[in-house]
Amino acid sequence: MGRTLSEKVWDEHVVRSTPGEPDLLYIDLHLIHEVTSPQAFDGLRLSGRTVRRPDLTLATEDHNVPTLDWDKPIADPVSRTQVETLRRNAEEFGVRLHPLGDVEQGIVHVVGPQLGLTQPGMTIVCGDSHTSTHGAFGAIAFGIGTSEVEHVLATQTLPQAKPKTMAVTVNGSLPAGVTAKDLVLTLIAHTGTGGGQGYIVEYRGQAIEELSMEGRMTVCNMSIEWGAKAGLIAPDETTFAYIEGRPEAPKGADWDAAVAHWRSLRTDDDAVFDKEIVLDAGEMTPFVTWGTNPGQGVPLGASVPSPEDFDDDQDRIAAEKALQYMGLEAGTPLREVKVDTVFVGSCTNGRIEDLRLAAEIIKGRKVDPDTRLLVVPGSVRVRMQAQDEGLDVIFKEAGAEWRGAGCSMCLGMNPDTLEPGERSASTSNRNFEGRQGKGGRTHLVSVPVAAATAVRGTLSSPADLEPVPAGAN
Amino acid sequence: MDKFTTHTGIGVPLRRSNVDTDQIIPAVYLKRVTRDGFEDGLFSAWRNDPSFVLNQPAYAGGSVLVAGPDFGTGSSREHAVWALQNYGFRVVISPRFADIFRGNSGKAGLLAAQVDEKVVQRLWDLIEAEPGTQVTVDLESRTVRAGSGPDAVEDSFDIDDYTRWRLLEGLDDIGITLSHEEDIVSYEAGRPAWKPATIRA
Numbered sequence A: 001m002g003r004t005l006s007e008k009v010w011d012e013h014v015v016r017s018t019p020g021e022p023d024l025l026y027i028d029l030h031l032i033h034e035v036t037s038p039q040a041f042d043g044l045r046l047s048g049r050t051v052r053r054p055d056l057t058l059a060t061e062d063h064n065v066p067t068l069d070w071d072k073p074i075a076d077p078v079s080r081t082q083v084e085t086l087r088r089n090a091e092e093f094g095v096r097l098h099p100l101g102d103v104e105q106g107i108v109h110v111v112g113p114q115l116g117l118t119q120p121g122m123t124i125v126c127g128d129s130h131t132s133t134h135g136a137f138g139a140i141a142f143g144i145g146t147s148e149v150e151h152v153l154a155t156q157t158l159p160q161a162k163p164k165t166m167a168v169t170v171n172g173s174l175p176a177g178v179t180a181k182d183l184v185l186t187l188i189a190h191t192g193t194g195g196g197q198g199y200i201v202e203y204r205g206q207a208i209e210e211l212s213m214e215g216r217m218t219v220c221n222m223s224i225e226w227g228a229k230a231g232l233i234a235p236d237e238t239t240f241a242y243i244e245g246r247p248e249a250p251k252g253a254d255w256d257a258a259v260a261h262w263r264s265l266r267t268d269d270d271a272v273f274d275k276e277i278v279l280d281a282g283e284m285t286p287f288v289t290w291g292t293n294p295g296q297g298v299p300l301g302a303s304v305p306s307p308e309d310f311d312d313d314q315d316r317i318a319a320e321k322a323l324q325y326m327g328l329e330a331g332t333p334l335r336e337v338k339v340d341t342v343f344v345g346s347c348t349n350g351r352i353e354d355l356r357l358a359a360e361i362i363k364g365r366k367v368d369p370d371t372r373l374l375v376v377p378g379s380v381r382v383r384m385q386a387q388d389e390g391l392d393v394i395f396k397e398a399g400a401e402w403r404g405a406g407c408s409m410c411l412g413m414n415p416d417t418l419e420p421g422e423r424s425a426s427t428s429n430r431n432f433e434g435r436q437g438k439g440g441r442t443h444l445v446s447v448p449v450a451a452a453t454a455v456r457g458t459l460s461s462p463a464d465l466e467p468v469p470a471g472a473n
Numbered sequence B: 001m002d003k004f005t006t007h008t009g010i011g012v013p014l015r016r017s018n019v020d021t022d023q024i025i026p027a028v029y030l031k032r033v034t035r036d037g038f039e040d041g042l043f044s045a046w047r048n049d050p051s052f053v054l055n056q057p058a059y060a061g062g063s064v065l066v067a068g069p070d071f072g073t074g075s076s077r078e079h080a081v082w083a084l085q086n087y088g089f090r091v092v093i094s095p096r097f098a099d100i101f102r103g104n105s106g107k108a109g110l111l112a113a114q115v116d117e118k119v120v121q122r123l124w125d126l127i128e129a130e131p132g133t134q135v136t137v138d139l140e141s142r143t144v145r146a147g148s149g150p151d152a153v154e155d156s157f158d159i160d161d162y163t164r165w166r167l168l169e170g171l172d173d174i175g176i177t178l179s180h181e182e183d184i185v186s187y188e189a190g191r192p193a194w195k196p197a198t199i200r201a
Ligand code: SF4
Pocket: A062, A063, A107, A108, A109, A128, A130, A346, A347, A348, A406, A407, A410, A411, A428, A429
């Protein structure tokens, strides 16, 4: 019987397999950041161990770094200690680090692909659940906890029970104005937040193949939001074209050997998945969340649901609590929901393509006077590219804030947070209670919806905007 | 890691599903560089509410958390496990755990016991009817027990064999893996030369 893509990649990385025990998997790339690593390095020191493969390890600073005044010492002493601890650990253990101020600094899941370090057929881990992003290249990539970070540092391997396999096939093409973000939000509303649990998911079908690498990363990024262990997409010409020429991509004969191997990374025709889901892209529309988990979403054209709409007891109670927290009335059209802050950024939608899309919609328009628009590039490279293209000017002229690279308001660990009761439309991936600041209320949206919302001040899509007057800008 | 065989302690009912890691411990509390001191951040948003279960004296000193389905979804932060442990929890019982949370628990020595949804419901009813009720979780026999008489709960829980064995023996994962050093070395010898490296020789 044939094998699926994920089974092929898995099998290639098994160091040791014994019945009754998890497989011992080799890890090709270990990404590190300041928040989930200090205790792991401490563990190494306590047991007198070293980093086995510093050459397969990369560190950057992203979660708690400021996006203003990043050239000055970090004001919050506790944040500063965490960043300084990473710098000390990287130095002591010989790990390559891209610190604040470095041209390669940024969100760890933006930096890996951008350097060309993320390649098909790899195993990639990081102490961050959105490591699934790298699956867009046909890699098995997943988030791990700090004990596992220590394990990978010490051994370059990880014991892992083999997950089940699932195929999510998205047929047809996405309609104009509907993005990868809408696709994945639709999927999560369909499956619920636990629907992918225990599975490695392969996204396939015409709509997936038609996505750019940025779009594929957006989809794989949110695999964890429906509980999947990892999500991946078979590598193809789009993938190879993205990687070729990047700083850490294979060169010359190595490139040819690599591509030859990558072409074999496809699910065999006779392979069988443990589970299959089929969706139709043609029916998808801009999609937004109304609740406090990413599965609580509806089309932008719909109204806030009522708890009574849910048959399942747990879902009904969850909806009641969510509506109360979100300060929403059942039956309110989502287009009438007033938004205080729009956040464009994060490892879900903080890449150059996302910023171009936002700028295209903002160009010649103004941000609503009662709304704040925060644009946070995913990396310094993205920021520089955007500036080369003049996107920063477009944002600033519209009244937006143009910031430095990092996770920023995605998790509100740095000073970029919502006030209690403040409402955001956010291109990030989590709308959990308090995620963007204590008492903050988050609606997850695509980049076009975020940009249009910033202009109108209520949840909107670009179709709701007045045309830009001729001659403006 | 200390061995875990059986534990008896006050059961704490958390009547919520989808308790994500941002609820268990918000990001602002993640800045410490040690494994201790995270108890202050545990369920911090909910602890402002005087009626929240951890604020009720009857459950003071509780060590067995009984929660709804999809506990620990979201972030990979092991700080969520440490916060529960730092506060005094040894066991979390739920009908469904997020994968990363369950993995982290196993590594850090917190027992994540998966039971049927009905068992959680009965445990909630029992420990709410009589706050302070002790719950016993026996890893050897994979059973959870609480109360006596007609409402008593006694049922089995799920945990994978490997994690159970490691917890029972109190084994350090890294030590086990390093005993297979030869396998790692021989795997490395066969890796293609074109695989990427972050530091070039
Ligand atoms: S941008 Fe958000 S989701 Fe992505 S790594 Fe940073 S905190 Fe995590």
